[in-house]
Amino acid sequence: MTKSLKALIFSLIFVPLLFISYDGEPESSKDGYKEPITGMEFVFVAGGCFEMGDTFGDGDSDERPVHTVCLDDFYMGKYEVTQGQWEILMDSNPSYFKLGDDYPVDNVSWNDALEFIKKLNQKTGKVYRLPTEAQWEYAARNRGKRDKWPGTSSESELEEYIWYDKNSGERTHPVGQKRPNNLGLYDMGGNVWEWCFDWYHKDYYSKSPKKNPEDLDKGLFKGLRGGSMMFKSHFARASARTGFIPSSPHNYFFGFRLAHSGDSFLSFAKESKCLKRNKSGI
Ligand SMILES: [Ca+2]
Ligand SMILES: [Ca+2]
DSSP states (O other): OOHHHHHHHHHHHHHHHHHHHHHSOSSOOTTOEEOTTTOOEEEEEOOEEEEESOTTSOSOGGGOSOEEEEEOOEEEESSOOBHHHHHHHHSOOOOSSOOOTTSBOOSOOHHHHHHHHHHHHHHHOSOOBOOOHHHHHHHHTTTTOOOSBTTBSOGGGHHHHOBOTTTSOSSOOOTTOSOOOTTSOOSSSBSSEEEEEEEEOTTGGGTOOSBSOOOOSOOSEEEEESOOTTSOHHHHSTTOEEEEOTTOSOOTTEEOOOEEEHHHHHHHHHHHHHHHHHHTTO
């Protein structure tokens, strides 16, 4: 092979690669990423369509009718937000079970969670938010598969995946000790209930839109998912829903995890690159 041919092959293969790495997204990948200020980890969840609700026929009326929902790509917190992560941003720890940095923050209202998110978004310039109920359920069911609980459909295996009334000793546990579901998400069932972004209405599924639903119709309650260490397996099912007053007196069952859409992250990555270029005069 002549030198000029080698040079041509080199330039055809490597120059585009250099260009891609220069212009790519610095912190995101299809595998997920770590938020640098808090150390929060996120898992990429490819969008798709699924049957949302009581697909096993033994749920509650607020899980019916089962209906088709389609979601865009998003990122989901790998773990419940921990007490250590809360303290980094808020300089406080509201938890009832103050047992260590790796325990989920508990005793937070929906409004408290919003304050945390506002601070995180201010510091990072990104758009973190609570997951919608549809995002939560789709992720809990491993991209909408027919899993009854996050990780398994077999009640006999539940103790491997979930801290609930049977095995918790009536307290929370450090995040990530049980087996994750097949997407790599931990404690979606049990440990602490997780606030969702939506308002909670029992009859929402009878009028939910198909594409990226989120209940914006102001009501009394905000959605909660996944059950907790004090509740029975019925409440840890992937389709189980409940709601609570967003400004309620705090409750040691309640915590949350964060999500954000791939789009908002990617557009931010592009914007921040433009800013850097402008600052350096490029
Ligand atoms: Ca949980
Ligand atoms: Ca319910």
